[in-house]
Amino acid sequence: MHELSIALSIIEGAQEEAERQGNAQIEAVYLRLGPLAGVVREALTFAYDLACEGTALHGSRLVIVDVPITFFCAECAVERTPISVQNMSCPVCGTPAAQVLTGAELEICALELQT
Amino acid sequence: MSGQPRLVEVRRKVLKHNDIVADELRGRFAAAGIFVVSLVSSPGSGKTAFLERTLFRMRERFRVAALVGDLATENDCARLARAGAPVRQITTGTVCHLDADMVDKALNGWDLGALDFLFIENVGNLVCPSSYDLGENLRLVLISVTEGEDKPLKYPTIFHTADLAAITKIDLATAVEFDSAAAIRNIQSVRPGMKVLELSAKTSQGMDEWFAVLESKLARSVQASG
Numbered sequence: 001m002h003e004l005s006i007a008l009s010i011i012e013g014a015q016e017e018a019e020r021q022g023n024a025q026i027e028a029v030y031l032r033l034g035p036l037a038g039v040v041r042e043a044l045t046f047a048y049d050l051a052c053e054g055t056a057l058h059g060s061r062l063v064i065v066d067v068p069i070t071f072f073c074a075e076c077a078v079e080r081t082p083i084s085v086q087n088m089s090c091p092v093c094g095t096p097a098a099q100v101l102t103g104a105e106l107e108i109c110a111l112e113l114q115t
Numbered sequence: 116m117s118g119q120p121r122l123v124e125v126r127r128k129v130l131k132h133n134d135i136v137a138d139e140l141r142g143r144f145a146a147a148g149i150f151v152v153s154l155v156s157s158p159g160s161g162k163t164a165f166l167e168r169t170l171f172r173m174r175e176r177f178r179v180a181a182l183v184g185d186l187a188t189e190n191d192c193a194r195l196a197r198a199g200a201p202v203r204q205i206t207t208g209t210v211c212h213l214d215a216d217m218v219d220k221a222l223n224g225w226d227l228g229a230l231d232f233l234f235i236e237n238v239g240n241l242v243c244p245s246s247y248d249l250g251e252n253l254r255l256v257l258i259s260v261t262e263g264e265d266k267p268l269k270y271p272t273i274f275h276t277a278d279l280a281a282i283t284k285i286d287l288a289t290a291v292e293f294d295s296a297a298a299i300r301n302i303q304s305v306r307p308g309m310k311v312l313e314l315s316a317k318t319s320q321g322m323d324e325w326f327a328v329l330e331s332k333l334a335r336s337v338q339a340s341g
Binding site: 002005006009010013016017021027028031035036037038039085086087088089096097098100104106107108109110111112113114115 | 118119120121122123124125126127128129130131132210211212242243245246268271272273275276303304305306307308
């Protein structure tokens with residue numbers, strides 16, 4: 001359960017970014033999250049509300065934008081999403097996904113600010 | 116009166132600070148010509164026995180040291196010190212994983228140039244350590260035969276962030292009816308192409324292959340930095 005420390009890092013990061021925008025009030029934080037980031041979505045959402053209490057982000061929303069796992073399938077010569085996290089192979093031809101292109105994202109991609 | 120909220124695009128990694136510290140560590144490790152291995156597993160999978168055996172054997176020919184993470188107690192540190200290598204404990208308190216800052220702090224005052232290998236034993240946990248880069252050159256994930264063949268399917272992320280897997284306590288495989296082929300198949304399904312070692316720290320079965328992996332990695336990294 002490291003989602004609380006992740007949530008605290010999100011708040012810290014969002015506040016720093018908001019400062020660059022003239023210290024505007026943060027209404028929502030948009031987070032790109034991949035299945036390989038090692039973060040449980042529900043636990044993070046819960047931890048976020050908890051971590052926001054007593055900060056300038058109190059009452060703000062955490063909007064999670066799911067990022068799929070993708071890899072380049074050499075056999076199909078195209079980018080694919082593997083069958084599942086447990087079965088990292090091409091859903092069309094079965095080639096193993098040796099090197100992923102996306103899916104480990106854990107990043108703030110946008111802030112909704114009050115003007 | 117407040118107006119319409121505006122959406123501002125940003126691009127910021129949540130673990131940016133950890134990534135920066137980990138990159139700095141990696142740079143220091145490379146400059147010192149040291150190869151760093153981190154160990155991740157569930158509690159009780161035999162990390163410490165494995166590390167004890169590794170330190171004991173490797174120190175015959177190389178300069179080795181270890182950092183050991185635990186929630187509480189310094190028992191592992193005391194146990195590993197018996198192998199005759201420098202060992203430092205990182206007690207994390209309630210934190211369920213090591214991060215780059217903890218490693219950085221624990222290395223304070225250590226002459227990295229006087230080492231060939233540094234082993235970092237993470238807190239026993241198959242979930243949280245997967246998110247944190249420690250600046251290591253190789254992440255080894257261990258599962259013991261008593262944990263069952265489907266562990267990789269239950270905790271895919273940690274297997275996905277690892278570079279090498281080891282099935283430990285292989286001497287007990289028959290007694291607990293462990294199906295090695297199924298376990299390897301599951302690891303390959305989660306992390307295609309990852310090398311899997313089968314070993315026992317107790318009987319030393321498979322340990323020579325592990326030592327050979329370490330030696331070849333060190334040779335390659337020294338060559339790359341030289």
